[in-house]
Amino acid sequence: MKQASDSSARQEWMSVLAKAQPDRLLALWQATSRGEEQRLTWLRAPEIGTVMVQGRAGGTGEAFNLGEVSVTRCSVQIDAWVGHAYVQGRDKNKARLAALCDALLQAEPETASRINTGIIAPLQAEAAKRRAQTAAKADATKVEFYTLVRGEE
Numbered sequence: 001m002k003q004a005s006d007s008s009a010r011q012e013w014m015s016v017l018a019k020a021q022p023d024r025l026l027a028l029w030q031a032t033s034r035g036e037e038q039r040l041t042w043l044r045a046p047e048i049g050t051v052m053v054q055g056r057a058g059g060t061g062e063a064f065n066l067g068e069v070s071v072t073r074c075s076v077q078i079d080a081w082v083g084h085a086y087v088q089g090r091d092k093n094k095a096r097l098a099a100l101c102d103a104l105l106q107a108e109p110e111t112a113s114r115i116n117t118g119i120i121a122p123l124q125a126e127a128a129k130r131r132a133q134t135a136a137k138a139d140a141t142k143v144e145f146y147t148l149v150r151g152e153e
Contacts, residue, residue: 010102013101014085014098016120016123016124016127017085017097017098017101017102018088019127022094024123024126025098025123028119029100031118032118033100036078039079042075046072046074046092046095046096047074048070048071048090048092049070049071049072050068050069052065053065070090072085072089072090073086073087074092074095074096074098076096076100078104081104081106081107082106083104083105085098085102101115105120
């Protein structure tokens with residue numbers, strides 16, 4: 001597992017947690033946790049708000065405001081470890097679980113390894129499988145065009 005000090009590793013697991021299906025995240029948490037919620041201190045209870053989403057014409061053009069999106073944010077502390085989460089939508093429990101996982105993934109190596117193996121790795125594998133299925137569906141509609149050569153002139 002990557003070190004918690006590596007910001008790219010943290011960005012990766014926070015992305016995985018934010019994109020996870022809430023019921024799947026809950027099931028993995030229940031199977032993996034060892035009562036860490038008992039030591040939880042709320043720094044910011046789950047709260048719902050909105051953020052402005054920007055787009056760019058052609059991906060590189062001038063930025064424009066596309067619209068607002070609901071998000072839920074949460075911050076928790078478990079012992080010395082602080083976890084944060086921002087998730088799209090209005091699911092307070094998902095934000096709580098994501099923040100708990102973020103805190104524990106920064107904890108001592110054995111705890112971080114357990115959370116990574118029990119929660120993050122399965123979620124990453126499931127996301128990769130979904131991407132592969134989507135790519136396979138797109139490949140099924142692929143059309144190849146051939147140019148026929150009509151003799152030598």
